[in-house]
Every structure is written in C-alpha cells, then in structure tokens.
Amino acid sequence: MTSSNIKMLDEFLTQCQQRVDQRLAEKLDTEIISHTLKQAMQYACLGGGKRIRPVLAYGSALAVGGELAAADNAAAAVELIHSYSLVHDDLPAMDDDDLRRGKPTVHKAYDEATAILVGDALQSLAFALLSSDGEPLEATTSLAMVHLLSQAAGATGMVGGQSLDFEAVGEKLTLEQLEQMHKLKTGALIRCAVLLGGMSAGSASESQMNALADYADNIGLAFQVQDDILDVTSDTSQLGKPQGSDSDKNKPTYVSLLGIEQATELATSLSDKAIAALEGFPPSADPLRELASYVVSRLH
Amino acid sequence: MTSSNIKMLDEFLTQCQQRVDQRLAEKLDTEIISHTLKQAMQYACLGGGKRIRPVLAYGSALAVGGELAAADNAAAAVELIHSYSLVHDDLPAMDDDDLRRGKPTVHKAYDEATAILVGDALQSLAFALLSSDGEPLEATTSLAMVHLLSQAAGATGMVGGQSLDFEAVGEKLTLEQLEQMHKLKTGALIRCAVLLGGMSAGSASESQMNALADYADNIGLAFQVQDDILDVTSDTSQLGKPQGSDSDKNKPTYVSLLGIEQATELATSLSDKAIAALEGFPPSADPLRELASYVVSRLH
Numbered sequence: 001m002t003s004s005n006i007k008m009l010d011e012f013l014t015q016c017q018q019r020v021d022q023r024l025a026e027k028l029d030t031e032i033i034s035h036t037l038k039q040a041m042q043y044a045c046l047g048g049g050k051r052i053r054p055v056l057a058y059g060s061a062l063a064v065g066g067e068l069a070a071a072d073n074a075a076a077a078v079e080l081i082h083s084y085s086l087v088h089d090d091l092p093a094m095d096d097d098d099l100r101r102g103k104p105t106v107h108k109a110y111d112e113a114t115a116i117l118v119g120d121a122l123q124s125l126a127f128a129l130l131s132s133d134g135e136p137l138e139a140t141t142s143l144a145m146v147h148l149l150s151q152a153a154g155a156t157g158m159v160g161g162q163s164l165d166f167e168a169v170g171e172k173l174t175l176e177q178l179e180q181m182h183k184l185k186t187g188a189l190i191r192c193a194v195l196l197g198g199m200s201a202g203s204a205s206e207s208q209m210n211a212l213a214d215y216a217d218n219i220g221l222a223f224q225v226q227d228d229i230l231d232v233t234s235d236t237s238q239l240g241k242p243q244g245s246d247s248d249k250n251k252p253t254y255v256s257l258l259g260i261e262q263a264t265e266l267a268t269s270l271s272d273k274a275i276a277a278l279e280g281f282p283p284s285a286d287p288l289r290e291l292a293s294y295v296v297s298r299l300h
Numbered sequence: 301m302t303s304s305n306i307k308m309l310d311e312f313l314t315q316c317q318q319r320v321d322q323r324l325a326e327k328l329d330t331e332i333i334s335h336t337l338k339q340a341m342q343y344a345c346l347g348g349g350k351r352i353r354p355v356l357a358y359g360s361a362l363a364v365g366g367e368l369a370a371a372d373n374a375a376a377a378v379e380l381i382h383s384y385s386l387v388h389d390d391l392p393a394m395d396d397d398d399l400r401r402g403k404p405t406v407h408k409a410y411d412e413a414t415a416i417l418v419g420d421a422l423q424s425l426a427f428a429l430l431s432s433d434g435e436p437l438e439a440t441t442s443l444a445m446v447h448l449l450s451q452a453a454g455a456t457g458m459v460g461g462q463s464l465d466f467e468a469v470g471e472k473l474t475l476e477q478l479e480q481m482h483k484l485k486t487g488a489l490i491r492c493a494v495l496l497g498g499m500s501a502g503s504a505s506e507s508q509m510n511a512l513a514d515y516a517d518n519i520g521l522a523f524q525v526q527d528d529i530l531d532v533t534s535d536t537s538q539l540g541k542p543q544g545s546d547s548d549k550n551k552p553t554y555v556s557l558l559g560i561e562q563a564t565e566l567a568t569s570l571s572d573k574a575i576a577a578l579e580g581f582p583p584s585a586d587p588l589r590e591l592a593s594y595v596v597s598r599l600h
Contacts, residue, residue: 034455034460037459038455093413116388120423120459124450146430147433150425155421160421163334
C-alpha cells in the first residue's frame with residue numbers, strides 16, 4: 001500500500017469507527033433497568049476494537065452508491081453480534097481468556113453470570129436495531145436483512161463454526177475442514193456485514209450483490225489466515241491478548257497446517273481475489289479495495 | 301373449572317403442543333454442520349415442556365379470528381427464546397441446576413461450552429423463523445413482530461429481568477420491586493407471545509391488541525405467583541426440578557413476601573382480571589379464558 005492509500009484508508013477507518021461507536025453508544029444508553037447489565041453491555045461494546053465488520057458494511061454501502069448513514073444500523077448490528085460472541089467466547093467454559101482488547105474480559109471485570117447475560121442481550125439488540133422504526137428501507141429489505149443476520153449468527157453460521165472449532169480441538173483437520181470451520185466461525189458474519197451494507201444502500205443490483213459476496217468470502221478467509229499468522233508472529237501487547245493463545249490450545253491453524261511462508265502466500269492470494277471481485281465497481285469501492293490490502297498487511 | 305372446560309382445554313393444549321413441536325422439529329432438522337450442536341439443540345427444545353407461551357400465541361390468534369396455522373412461527377419463536385433462556389439459566393454460573401423437565405440439563409448431558417452455544421443458536425433461530433420467507437404476513441407486520449420479540453427477549457425484557465433477579469439475591473425487595481423484576485423476567489416474553497399471536501392473525505384491531513396486552517400482563521404475573529406457590533407446595537417429581545429450589549437460593553418470592561394465603565388470593569385475582577380483559581371477545585377466545593383459570597389451578 002502506498003502512503004496516500006494508507007492515509008485514505010486511515011481516514012475512512014476513523015470515520016466508520018466514529019459513526020458506529022456513536023450509534024452503539026446511543027443504543028446502549030436507553031432504558032435498561034438493571035444497572036449492572038447496562039454498564040457491562042457498554043463495557044463489552046464501547047471499549048474500542050478495530051470495528052472491521054462495521055467498516056466492511058460501510059464500505060459496501062459506498063461501493064454500490066449508498067451513503068454511510070444508510071449503513072449505520074447494519075454496521076452496529078454486526079458489531080453487536082461480534083461483541084456478544086467475544087464475551088461468550090472468553091468465558092471459562094469456552095476459551096477462558098482474561099484479556100480482550102487489552103482490558104479484563106467481561107466475566108473478569110464483572111462475573112460469569114453477567115457475561116452470559118450481556119452476550120444474550122447484545123444478540124437481541126442486534127435484531128432490535130435491524131427491525132427498528134425509522135429505518136428508511138422498505139420493510140421487505142429490512143426483513144431480509146434480519147433473516148440474513150439470523151442465519152449468519154446462528155447454528156448455520158458463526159455459532160455452528162464455534163461448535164466445529166470445539167469439536168476440532170486435538171483433532172487433525174484437513175485444509176478443507178479447517179476452511180469450512182472458518183467459513184462459518186468468522187466468514188459468515190464478515191460476509192453478512194458486507195451484504196447488509198450493500199442491502200442497506202437500497203439500490204444494489206443482483207450482480208453487484210454477487211460480486212460483494214465473492215469479495216466477502218475471500219476477505220473473510222484472508223482475515224482468518226492473517227489472524228493465525230499474527231498469533232505466532234506478534235507479541236501480546238500488539239494483539240491485546242496472549243500471544244500464541246490459539247496454538248497453545250492445540251487448535252489447528254493455517255500456520256500449523258501450511259507453515260508461515262505458504263500461509264502468507266495464501267493470505268495475499270485471497271486478498272487479490274477479493275480485489276478482483278470488485279472489477280467494474282466505481283471509485284466509491286476504493287475503501288473496500290484498500291481494506292482487502294489492509295487485512296493482510298495489518299500487524300494486530 | 302368444570303370437567304367439560306377441562307376437557308376442552310386439554311384438547312386445545314394437546315393440539316397446540318403438537319403443532320409447535322412439529323414446527324420446532326422441522327426447524328431443528330435443517331443443515332447444521334456441527335453434529336454436536338444440532339443434537340444438543342434438539343435435546344434442549346424437543347424434550348417436552350408445557351409450551352405455555354406457544355399455547356398463548358395460538359390462543360391469541362384464535363381470539364382475534366385467525367387460524368392456528370398463522371401462529372406457527374410466532375409460537376415456535378417464543379418457545380425458542382424460552383428454551384434458550386432455560387439452557388443458559390441452568391448453567392453453573394447462573395442457577396446451577398442439574399435437572400430440567402425431569403432430565404439432565406444441557407450442560408450436564410453435554411458440557412458447558414455446548415450449552416452456551418446451544419442457547420446462542422436457539423436465540424438466532426427464533427429471529428430466523430419470524431423473518432423467514434413463506435410468511436403469508438405483510439413484511440411490515442413481520443418486521444414489527446421481530447422488533448417486539450427483540451425487545452421482549454433482551455435487556456429491556458427477559459434478560460434485563462434475569463439480571464435484576466441476580467441483583468436481588470440476598471436483598472429485601474418490596475412487592476413493587478419484585479413485580480418489576482418478574483414483569484421483565486417472565487412477563488415480557490409471555491406478553492410477547494400473546495401479542496405475536498394476535499399480530500400473526502393479520503387482522504386484529506388496535507383495541508383488540510390492547511385488550512390482549514392487558515390479558516397478557518395479568519396472566520404473566522399470575523403465572524409467576526403460582527410458580528412461587530408451587531415451589532413450596534409441590535414435590536420434586538411433580539415440578540421436574542428440586543422442590544424449594546428458589547426459596548433455598550434466598551431469592552425473594554411472592555410467598556416469602558405475602559405468605560401462601562395472600563399469594564393464592566393474588567393469583568386468583570390476577571387470573572380474574574385476565575379473563576375480564578377479554579370481555580366482548582367472541583367464543584373463539586374461550587381457550588385464552590380457560591388458560592387464565594388453568595394457570596392458577598395447575599399443580600406443576
């Protein structure tokens with residue numbers, strides 16, 4: 001990436017992060033009678049994070065000619081699902097992590113029961129956002145967006161992938177099985193973020209949506225491969241979580257299957273394919289293009 | 301209740317239970333790649349249970365002139381939310397219960413991680429159902445139903461009430477605080493079941509919906525008061541969970557605040573108010589009326 005590209009992407013990332021943080025802060029500052037729950041939900045969601053999924057939703061809305069504002073609910077909804085999954089993933093019965101984004105995880109800062117409830121409530125809130133009044137979208141589009149998110153989040157998507165991941169601990173997976181697991185575990189929600197962004201623009205053609213799906217599938221996998229690479233090459237302070245935490249758990253990774261060199265080649269090739277999928281899109285798709293490069297060049 | 305009323309209600313209950321079981325079985329027999337997750341979701345949802353919320357949804361659809369079939373998705377969706385909440389409630393970090401409906405709880409039959417994921421996936425599935433194609437309803441109605449469920453399930457509803465319940469352990473609550481907690485913890489989803497049933501008929505008037513809401517608020521509270529009574533008067537085999545399990549946990553209950561006699565009077569008066577709310581409804585509202593009597597006469 002050239003320095004002007006990096007500057008453009010940085011500005012775009014900051015703008016998207018601010019928009020989604022604002023929307024999340026608003027939605028988490030409503031009438032929630034349980035003070036502990038409200039505080040813990042804010043703690044879980046408003047503590048930073050790269051906001052990759054919201055950024056993809058916004059980038060996708062722009063790519064098909066929409067405005068950033070149209071994608072606010074979609075961006076916040078996918079981030080709520082992502083945040084809830086992190087809170088539950090970190091629980092002692094799951095990955096048992098004490099640190100997340102450099103701060104104590106929710107069950108450490110509060111307690112396990114609160115962390116379970118926080119995750120549950122964040123999931124509901126995601127669906128509340130996509131179905132709220134004041135959406136300028138057609139009801140049929142909003143309903144389709146709800147359906148897409150429910151499929152991407154649940155047993156046919158993210159949660160299904162997490163379950164496959166648990167089943168895989170200590171097992172020897174083939175590259176195909178590893179890919180299937182990640183397609184669900186992280187890929188489904190990334191794909192959903194991109195598609196919801198495109199749908200929220202309200203005017204995308206079917207071929208544009210297909211191209212976005214293709215982009216999303218490639219960038220989703222690239223993101224995961226790069227995560228596996230960073231898990232062995234970064235240090236704890238860069239990652240905000242213990243370095244090597246995945247390989248320590250005897251989980252199969254792209255690095256353990258392919259080695260660093262081949263894994264790096266794979267990540268680059270997936271990023272290139274993602275960019276190729278956007279051929280013919282206008283310059284407003286540049287943020288998505290830059291993101292595809294960013295995903296494989298990031299250091300944490 | 302007279303014996304002919306009991307017979308009519310029994311037939312209605314059986315019919316509703318069969319309908320919702322069928323819909324749940326169908327929806328849980330789809331493409332879920334993780335075998336463990338699929339099995340455990342089926343274990344959590346298909347093991348019986350009174351299906352009170354689905355029955356209310358069906359009864360409500362009939363009361364406003366709809367067909368039972370119209371309420372199938374609404375009935376299954378509220379039961380999925382209820383089932384997920386039970387799975388998470390039973391976890392060691394929450395109520396730590398080993399038995400549910402007379403069988404080992406999900407985290408006992410499987411493990412804690414699976415129980416967390418099962419609950420998460422069941423919640424997503426509820427929203428998938430309400431937003432699925434093939435709904436004969438207008439998209440605006442389906443979208444409003446999604447929104448209602450998201451509010452009833454999340455921090456402003458059921459999960460908010462569960463959090464208040466935790467905050468209340470060992471505390472002395474006033475009757476008003478206890479009522480507020482239960483209005484969220486169990487009342488919100490019961491209210492939602494009744495309203496979704498009414499909405500699914502597609503033709504309810506605003507005054508009918510208001511009457512249904514009034515009915516639901518009273519029956520929801522009556523249900524909780526009766527639960528507290530049964531917790532001290534029934535034995536373990538009738539309840540399917542350890543007798544006295546709530547009072548043992550030092551949780552405030554209607555019985556601990558009012559005594560058995562006054563609690564029983566309260567339950568009856570709430571049931572009467574629920575029935576009164578349906579004044580002017582046609583005979584097709586009889587199942588809802590009978591249900592109001594059933595709720596306070598049931599033994600488990």
